[in-house]
Amino acid sequence: MxxxxxxxxxxxxxxxxxxxxxxxxxxxxxxxxxxxxxxxxxxxxxxxxxxxxxxxxxxxxxxxxxxxxxxxxxxxxxxxxxxxxxxxxxxxxxxxxxxxxxxxxxxxxxxxxxxxxxxxxxxxxxxxxxxxxxxxxxxxxxxxxxxxxxxxxxxxxxxxxxxxxxxxxxxxxxxxxxxxxxxxxxxxxDLAAHGLRLLVIDTRVHHEHAGGEYAKRRAECESAARKLGVAALRDVTDLAGALDRLQGAERRRVMHVVTENHRVEALVGLLRAGAVTEIGALLNASHLSLRDQYEVSSPELDLAVEASLRGGARGARMTGGGFGGSAVALVAEDRLDSVRRSVEDAYTERGWQAPRFLTAVPSAGASPVAF
Structure with missing residues (x-):
């Protein structure tokens, strides 16, 4: 080893x-x-x-x-x-x-x-x-x-x-x-059992969160929670009422966090019901919210998502903290090449460095290694 x-x-x-x-x-x-x-x-x-x-x-x-x-x-x-x-x-x-x-x-x-x-x-x-x-x-x-x-x-x-x-x-x-x-x-x-793969699209745009925009987003959420009188934004139950009490960036951050929690629960429900092929719309909605409400996407991530969907992906979104990094696309096995080509062509048109493609398979957590 x-x-x-x-x-x-x-x-x-x-x-x-x-x-x-x-x-x-x-x-x-x-x-x-x-x-x-x-x-x-x-x-x-x-x-x-x-x-x-x-x-x-x-x-x-x-x-x-x-x-x-x-x-x-x-x-x-x-x-x-x-x-x-x-x-x-x-x-x-x-x-x-x-x-x-x-x-x-x-x-x-x-x-x-x-x-x-x-x-x-x-x-x-x-x-x-x-x-x-x-x-x-x-x-x-x-x-x-x-x-x-x-x-x-x-x-x-x-x-x-x-x-x-x-x-x-x-x-x-x-x-x-x-x-x-x-x-x-x-x-x-088990995506493979449904003829699906999760394609990771590494934009090769490096992100650095410490002390920057990530910390700013967290501070905005904490400020909004204080104004709403809740311990954390997870506790917001009346979204419309909460939005009426906030303005600007804090209003947008609350919109994302509350709706994203609902999307997580909805996606888990679909997986438990065996409706794996139906989760794509939730991925798409998550990306739009991260782009427009939380404002942590980037042009490279947006293009990766848009081009994936044009190439035939069932759904796509940025993943991770944002400002670069990777997007993920839910893709039928027979559409993998089409999605890759669509993203590569879109990047080439912009004159950007070609992204890297990886296929993510749910794997085991920390474990000892024999040597």
Missing amino acids: RVVEAFRTAFGADPATVWHAPGRVNLIGEHTDYNDGFVLPFAVPWGVTAAISPRADRTIRLLSLQSSPGPITIAEHGDAQGWTRYVVGVLAMLGDQVPGADIAIDGDVPQGAGLSSSAALEVSVAAALNDLHDLGLTPMELALLGQRAENDFVGMPCGIMDQAASALCEQGHALFLDCRSLGHRRVPL
């Missing part, structure tokens, strides 16, 4: 444990997680693998096969920069429970594609440390640990969805998650 070989070369011994955690695609339920709402992600086949051994001191030595030519030594948590913050943040949240560590990282989640490579990194490291030090943390506790690392150490005010999907998902299932109670259930999602 490549990451084990790299660990041996860098640190002179075998790792004590190796764990893999996946990225995720969010089928529907965007920007609802930090509003205490509902989400429906599933884990993807691509992820991050962490090989780890403990150290007796507090030093952290990190090697990434994607990002560093050799080991990076971090003596103090505050010295972490760039990608290392996501790893060091996990150790920092564990405090004195965990000393230093030697860690090698290998990943194949397309970075910047909106498939949550950061959560995969956090959860793989958290799961490996949990195993290594016999901490007894549940999968949900691992997810919460990763979220705290990103919120409190990295400074990205994300919700729980990405880490929960990486830690909790099961193969062949989506994860219906109530982001307030953390109650969840796995919903069977």
Whole structure:
């Protein structure tokens, strides 16, 4: 295994444990997680693998096969920069429970594609440390640990969805998650049985959320909730009445969050009824809301969605935080080539870099790797 070989070369011994955690695609339920709402992600086949051994001191030595030519030594948590913050943040949240560590990282989640490579990194490291030090943390506790690392150490005010999907998902299932109670259930999602595929269209436009527009959207939602006298926008039951009391951006944000929660519940209902082929309209509506009400799409994402539908997709939407990243399209198997050509031609007409296409299959969450 490549990451084990790299660990041996860098640190002179075998790792004590190796764990893999996946990225995720969010089928529907965007920007609802930090509003205490509902989400429906599933884990993807691509992820991050962490090989780890403990150290007796507090030093952290990190090697990434994607990002560093050799080991990076971090003596103090505050010295972490760039990608290392996501790893060091996990150790920092564990405090004195965990000393230093030697860690090698290998990943194949397309970075910047909106498939949550950061959560995969956090959860793989958290799961490996949990195993290594016999901490007894549940999968949900691992997810919460990763979220705290990103919120409190990295400074990205994300919700729980990405880490929960990486830690909790099961193969062949989506994860219906109530982001307030953390109650969840796995919903069977066998697209192939219905002659369908979920095509991920990576626009190759990199997004960066921390401290930017993502944080602004969250602040707008929190401000709107205060004005409406609710703990979170999930609690808005009279949408028309709420909209009458708000103006501008806050009004639009509430419109999206409330209707998106309804779309998540409706889509779960269709899946449980076996009506997988009927979910496309909800994907389309979600994208329009994200574009017009939440204002987190981009020209590249909009074109990917529009061209997918012209090529014969059943439904399409941006996925992830937005401002770039990926779109997803629900496509019948016999229309895959048509959809790809339609998107490629549309990008060529604009003179844009060709997007990358991936087929996402609901995959397993974090798990140990034999080596």
